[in-house]
Amino acid sequence: MHLRNLSALTRSTVVGVFVLLPFVASAEPVLQAFPRAELVQQVAADNADHGVVIGSIRRINNQLRAEREVRAAGDLLRRTWQIPDGHTADEAFRQAKGQLLERPHRVLFFCEGRECGSSSLWANQVLNFSRLYGPEDNQAYLALRLDEQPQRFVAIYSITRGNRRVYLHADEFVPEIPVEEDILPTPATLLKLLQADGVLELPEVVLENAVEQAAQPWVDVLVRMLRSDVRVRVRIDGAGAPALINALQAGGIHAQRLDIGQPDPASGIRITRL
Incomplete structure (x- = not known):
């Protein structure tokens, strides 16, 4: 997919160290800053044509392409913090991720280090802030959708630069029309x-005595996840755990790798690494 950037929209608004612009009143920021972090950039834009990257990125024929993205028009808030000396990028990233995972959500994409691709592309063409460029071993990116009102996509990116300064960047994007895909x-x-994290919370995966058609895509993804590392054993909790275990076995996952946990009709599915 082509990934157009917001340079014309954002760079013209940044003056000096940072610019503080109002965000949509009905969509106050959800992410709180790391303790004593310094805000070094803040940009707000309404009616922005924005693409949330949810896959790997690369440059093809001098154009930036994302493996997957969500593109829509809506309100965008971009913030970048410098993390205090003595704290790592992993600390900052985990603190931000923890805040987001406490809310109803669906994680869409997560990468670390070199698997994220070029830090220069992330800094200059995806996030539009050159200060985020650094060694590719020292980066991490997470994109998720918050399933509340209003619908919001949040992406966080952390980097430790060559000078050992640590930065955390966050995009919060509220589509004008909710994305139904x-x-x-x-x-x-x-x-x-x-x-x-040792656990996957999947509240949207609701199964009865058998896997319904709507849940089959989740089963396919989980089968591929378990096939990618045959050393992983898991316990599955939830009312639909027996049906899911049967479906995973039908997909080729050995029964010895699957333990059944406690039924809990309110929790959807929970997968715990053993």
Whole structure:
């Protein structure tokens, strides 16, 4: 997919260290700054044509392309903080991620280090702030959708630059018209979250005695996730756990890798790494 940037929209509004512009009153920012972090850039734009990157990026024929993106018109808030000395990019990233995962959400894409691709592309063409450029081993990116009112897409990016300064960037995007497309995370993203946090909360995966057609795409993604690392064993909790385990076994996942947990009709599906 082509990924157009917002340079004409944002760079002309940044003067000096940062510019503070009002955001949509009905969509106050959800992300709180890391303690004692310095805000070095803030840009707000209404009716922005914005693409939320939810896949790998690369340059083809001098054009930036994203493997997947969500594109819509809406209100965009971009903020960048410099993290205090003595704190790591991982600390800042985890603090921001923790805030977001406490809200109803769907993670769409997660990458770390070199798997994210060129830091120069992220800094200069995706996030439009050159100060975010640094060694590619020292970056991380997460994009998710908050399933509340108004619908919001949030992306966070952390980097440790060559001079050891740490930055965290956040985009909060509120589409004018809610995006109805059902976008699932990639198997690699789910595996990384499971490895990083030890658990996957999937409240939207509701199963009965058998896997219904609406849930089959989730089953396919989970099968691919488990096939990508045969060492992973999991416990599955939720009212639909027996149906999901049967479906995963039908997809080729050995029964020895799957334990059944507790039924909980209010929780959807929870997958815990063992």
